Amino acid sequence: MLQAHKPIQRTAMRSTLELTDITDDASLLPGFDGHERIVLGRDETRGLIAIVAIHDSKLGPALGGTRVWKHESLEAAITDALRLSRGMTYKSAIAGMPFGGGKAVILANAKTDKTPELLEAYAEMLAELDGDYYTGEDVGLTLADADFLRARTPNVTGTTIGGSENPSPVTAHGVFLGLNAAAKHRFGRDDLKGLRVGVQGLGSVGRRLAEQLHEAGATLVVADIDKTRVDQAIRDFGATALASDAMATADVDVFAPCALGGVIHAGMIDAIKAKVVAGAANNQLADEADAALLAERGILYAPDYVINAGGLINVASELLPGGYVRARAMKLVETIPATLADIFSRADTEKRPTNAIAEEIADERVAARH
Numbered sequence: 491m492l493q494a495h496k497p498i499q500r501t502a503m504r505s506t507l508e509l510t511d512i513t514d515d516a517s518l519l520p521g522f523d524g525h526e527r528i529v530l531g532r533d534e535t536r537g538l539i540a541i542v543a544i545h546d547s548k549l550g551p552a553l554g555g556t557r558v559w560k561h562e563s564l565e566a567a568i569t570d571a572l573r574l575s576r577g578m579t580y581k582s583a584i585a586g587m588p589f590g591g592g593k594a595v596i597l598a599n600a601k602t603d604k605t606p607e608l609l610e611a612y613a614e615m616l617a618e619l620d621g622d623y624y625t626g627e628d629v630g631l632t633l634a635d636a637d638f639l640r641a642r643t644p645n646v647t648g649t650t651i652g653g654s655e656n657p658s659p660v661t662a663h664g665v666f667l668g669l670n671a672a673a674k675h676r677f678g679r680d681d682l683k684g685l686r687v688g689v690q691g692l693g694s695v696g697r698r699l700a701e702q703l704h705e706a707g708a709t710l711v712v713a714d715i716d717k718t719r720v721d722q723a724i725r726d727f728g729a730t731a732l733a734s735d736a737m738a739t740a741d742v743d744v745f746a747p748c749a750l751g752g753v754i755h756a757g758m759i760d761a762i763k764a765k766v767v768a769g770a771a772n773n774q775l776a777d778e779a780d781a782a783l784l785a786e787r788g789i790l791y792a793p794d795y796v797i798n799a800g801g802l803i804n805v806a807s808e809l810l811p812g813g814y815v816r817a818r819a820m821k822l823v824e825t826i827p828a829t830l831a832d833i834f835s836r837a838d839t840e841k842r843p844t845n846a847i848a849e850e851i852a853d854e855r856v857a858a859r860h
């Protein structure tokens with residue numbers, strides 16, 4: 491069991507929130523990777539248990555969303571925060587943004603436990619971290635929640651209060667550009683006309699991606715557990731529907747996972763017919779080693795955190811000198827295809843999986859700031 495120790499000196503003395511530095515204890519948990527600082531926030535009165543994990547701040551203050559999720563244990567929540575925050579370091583570095591990697595997990599059920607009191611206590615926790623960590627939306631934390639937090643502390647991005655708002659259309663645009671770069675590399679083509687693309691998940695990102703693909707002349711196969719969204723795509727884009735669990739092995743040229751993580755795993759890689767995997771979902775590979783299996787089969791994998799960095803670029807742009815300017819954010823997003831093209835050709839030359847090359851480039855960028 492994790493021992494809470496090292497209480498952090500608080501500025502708001504009358505608060506019921508307790509902050510504890512748990513970096514030493516967390517270093518024994520899976521997912522720890524030399525993280526700089528892990529803070530546990532507890533407020534029994536207001537029902538908050540939250541972890542903020544700061545992985546690496548060499549490139550700048552840590553940036554990453556807050557996930558609200560009822561993990562089965564505190565250790566599981568900390569491990570989740572450790573892994574996600576490490577991923578953010580890579581995402582920022584490879585997107586060329588001057589920010590480090592951080593992530594927070596609030597151990598709560600987003601539907602039943604997320605009270606204004608809990609969010610008040612969390613806003614206090616963010617304020618106490620004093621700009622070392624900037625957060626935003628993630629699974630279980632909505633735009634309205636981000637606005638609520640932003641009204642109480644400045645360290646929140648992606649809000650409607652002078653912020654960049656919903657990042658999904660920007661993420662979708664980055665994925666669309668990245669998918670084009672992958673199609674050019676794998677099929678040697680400059681357009682998507684007639685290319686069969688399977689989009690799994692027609693939510694905020696998938697629906698917008700499908701729209702752009704349709705406008706570019708691609709032929710769409712779609713899946714979503716929400717039938718209304720599938721029906722809309724059939725009506726609007728002339729898409730063909732498929733059961734979601736059949737999508738990863740569908741007869742398409744490109745598979746674009748835009749719903750869940752872990753959709754690619756060793757047990758099904760032999761059955762994949764697509765020659766490109768390029769989509770928005772986080773953690774598409776059940777295991778990082780699966781990228782080598784994809785490469786062996788000649789399937790080009792666009793590393794998820796490279797191709798889906800548009801959302802991060804959008805919120806990070808708020809913190810750049812001059813504040814958020816949409817045109818500047820879009821210009822930065824337009825660098826995603828060149829980064830991918832570089833990764834793809836290095837992977838070919840060095841005969842290594844694309845995710846290994848991406849990780850190496852991110853490491854080089856972080857190391858350059860030592």
Ligand code: NAI
Binds near residue numbers: 661690693694772
């Ligand atoms: P969303 O919640 O708006 O949409 C997800 C869609 O997937 C929904 O339509 C849902 O019904 C569908 N879905 C859920 N389970 C499914 C299943 N088993 N099979 C097929 N469809 C299923 O989420 P959003 O924002 O569109 O994000 C999609 C993915 O992209 C997520 O993995 C997210 O982590 C990732 N991502 C999103 C970013 C953003 O800016 N929104 C940024 C970077 C990554």
